Amino acid sequence: MENPSILVLGCALQKGNSGPKLLAGLEALGSVRILADTPGDIPRLREALRGYEILVLDPVPYVLISSEALEGSSVRFVTVTTAGYDHLDVKAAHEREILVSHVPSYGNTAVAEQTMGLLLALFRKICVADRLVRLGGWDFRPFLGREISGK
Secondary structure, three states, rough: OOOOEEEEEEEEHHHHOOOHHHHHHHHHOOOOEEOOOOOOOHHHHHHHOOOOOOEEEOOOOOOEEHHHHHHOOOEEEEEEOOOEEEEEOHHHHHHHHEEEOOOOOHHHHHHHHHHHHHHHHOOOOOHHHHHHOOOOOOHHHHHOOOOEEEE
16 A cells, blocks of 8 residues: 555544644555544445545544445555454454454553552442432441551
8 A cells, every 4th residue: 555545533633642643653654534523324434434545443432333334445454543443343344354453552551540449449438438428428437447458
């Protein structure tokens, strides 16, 4: 693919610190079109994909790239800007000999931090205490005596 046409579906690449750098990298490869308002119905999605060899799927807002959406497209490579493929019919892509990639380590730190936060909330019964306070009560006794230290 010499100077491929690249379609970016979604808007997250336009935001954040890394967005402009990533877009500059794509623009160095070929002509880039960003479609932030991703069409949700199959006919409009098919029309959007027409004429593009590379699809960068940035699933914000969420849209499923289904077998029907890929039908008749010239897409040869799809990359998703997340760790998962839940917004892409990978089997249909492979059947059409479309290469697929993702960002396997995307969000590792955020997921680990969220997991630790949820574990702390569960261990310290933070959600139960929050609910109790929001309902106008407060009995601290169920929340005494449990600490992580030394465990």
